[in-house]
Amino acid sequence: GIQVEQSPPDLILQEGANSTLRCNFSDSVNNLQWFHQNPWGQLINLFYIPSGTKQNGRLSATTVATERYSLLYISSSQTTDSGVYFCAVGPYSGAGSYQLTFGKGTKLSVIP
């Protein structure tokens, strides 16, 4: 199956700093999503971005599908940004559904 690697596994930032999280994947994908898992376990959708660039406030993401990677940028980090960031990818799996394979995540800690 498809392999998903996220880096770095852990990241500690001072509040206000910027960061880049990376997601590499081993095969062509038709689906790529970034999530933030909060301390209570809820997965928050950040971006649906199988290709191209998107921005939402202090967050932006870029996926270069031909080179099989995606980047998540966090600017002016806040303590509420702390948590685990997951990249999940999927090929078209038939029957109209898109199964996702998750990376192991990047654990972000933002300190005041």
Add this chain to the structure above:
Amino acid sequence: GAVVSQHPSWVICKSGTSVKIECRSLDFQATTMFWYRQFPKQSLMLMATSNEGSKATYEQGVEKDKFLINHASLTLSTLTVTSAHPEDSSFYICSAERPSGSGHEQFFGPGTRLTVL
């Protein structure tokens, strides 16, 4: 939009009992829903794909007789853990799929923490 709920949020049960978890898409219809399992400090592992009106598709290594999935309507899928044992204790998360552009996007429920004593 795109809200998915799960019930219960947490459950504690005795070994040998069965537990049912509900997953609902509140503001959209979902032909396909997914069930995941997450162990502490680990990533999400797909257990099964649930399609409305048909049998679920289970991932390799997932016992279909232990984890019964029913997707009886376009807004509800249920996961029943039968004859639960302590090793079934985990965080179970569902998602519902919705068309987005030329593809599909998954939206996740808040999860259910199962503890089997």
